[in-house]
Amino acid sequence: MRVLRTPFHIIRTELQPYLLLNAMAYGLLLLGLALGMLFPGLNAALSNSMDAGGTTDLVVSLLASPWLFTLTIFFVNIAKVALASILLPSMIVPFGGLAVFAYFAVETGIALAPVDHATAMTLIPHSLTMLIEFQAYILLLLGSFILGRCWLKPGTVDAANRRWGYLRGLQRFGWLALPALMLLIIGAVYEAFSLTYLVPLLFAS
Template sequence: MKQSVRKLKFIRKPIEIIKENKKAFILMNAVFYGLLLLTMIVTAIFPDLQAKTIDNANQQLSAPWLESTVVAAYTNGNVGLASIYTFLVNLILGTFLSMTLPSLVIPFAGLIMGGYRAIFWGMTFAPLNGVTGLLPHYLTLLIEGQAYVIAMFAIVIQGRSLLFPRRIGLASRWNGYKQGLIQSAWLYLPVILLLVVGGVYEAIELIVLAPPGN
């Protein structure tokens, strides 16, 4: 019985935080997906942006540690390993180190990286040659994008709790900071879940459904 209550709390608590801060959650969705769509439109007008962005992405993937792990898993068709590596890279590098951690030092700092990712995706995946070939990957963008949106939302909650603790009934900024940490930890549960699903789907998509070059 206690285990069932705990499991329900893991599901219920993040939903409660989102409901209590609905406007901020909607705003982060609007900012992220709005930037993504706007950048796609701009890239359709200036298609050279896509080529430059893809070249930049390929240079990043040529880093030795990425080539020997993530790239190798995809090249060898290892769906399981590719899923794990994709999840770990997105969680550790893409979310925690580049977004959440900087915001624990400078409030809201990680929102810049969230916006940058939306712009980068918009330039990379703008449908310049039609959407048919990109349709499978748009689901990846939706799943993983929502994980980044929730991470951005957690950054907003953390920053507001620190700067305006009295709005949530706390007397000091230190207490607000700690409360923001607790709420961010709860919000990381759906972030992790979405990145797991996104990692599995991306590996299946790129290895099985629509491998590059096909």
């Protein structure tokens, strides 16, 4: 029970920054969606980049194996977003993960913008994917915020110096990463199976 009790205690204690981070993350995602719709060229540029990089072909090939698709989504989200965009920047520069994630959120919105009928239909079930996965990222962003604050102001956690403040901030980040990990698993399963089975039904109807 401590696996869930401790993270929820941290969230209750840090409710104001948690709510502000929700507003920031979902707000930037919506901003990206709006930019993608207003400027379709931005969406096209990202789509062409994904095509050139082989991402589109990889997704299509994985549709035949939803569980392998699930694992791929999960590991990409962990490596690209949780680690590379949030944790590692935050370990190098205080609050660094918040800035890197802000760019990621806007870019994600642009890439998913409903610029035509097909993407609009796909966005219907995919909206739940974004809700789940972004909630996981918000928990990690809260960890990034706490880490930065503990690092710069170790007295907030009764740490003797910044080194100990940094370590205690990392500890709190680790606790918040546990429910974030659970949400990323749920999100990956839903995303893979919705794209494999649900989206084709929408186009068939």
